[in-house]
Amino acid sequence: MKALARFDILLKQSRQHLMSFIGGGALSAALLSGSAVGDQHWEALHGEVRRGDVVSLESILDWLDAHYIGEVLEVEVEREKGAVEYEIKMLGPQNQVVEFEFDGHSGQLMSIEGVRINEMRRP
Numbered sequence: 001m002k003a004l005a006r007f008d009i010l011l012k013q014s015r016q017h018l019m020s021f022i023g024g025g026a027l028s029a030a031l032l033s034g035s036a037v038g039d040q041h042w043e044a045l046h047g048e049v050r051r052g053d054v055v056s057l058e059s060i061l062d063w064l065d066a067h068y069i070g071e072v073l074e075v076e077v078e079r080e081k082g083a084v085e086y087e088i089k090m091l092g093p094q095n096q097v098v099e100f101e102f103d104g105h106s107g108q109l110m111s112i113e114g115v116r117i118n119e120m121r122r123p
Contacts, residue, residue: 055107057075100112
């Protein structure tokens with residue numbers, strides 16, 4: 001069974017990076033408010049990131065910023081059978097929505113789905 005946690009599981013430093021990445025405003029306030037899953041999931045993930053078992057969201061966002069042009073629309077962290085995955089949706093410069101999926105343990109990009117993805121790549 002998948003345990004899904006949205007922004008409430010992010011580390012404080014990742015929240016600050018994300019807010020600057022998406023430009024703040026109402027979207028960031030909505031995304032960063034409240035806990036739909038509960039503190040236990042947040043605390044477990046926080047500990048895994050602190051121990052180095054899981055790559056921080058900040059690292060993933062830095063990699064995306066270095067390689068792709070766009071604005072973060074949504075971040076999900078999924079856990080299935082002990083594996084952690086980051087799913088990040090970005091809005092590209094031509095209004096394309098692209099979803100990136102990363103392995104949370106290695107930080108490796110696992111898949112990209114969307115249209116006109118190459119037009120979002122940084123030179």
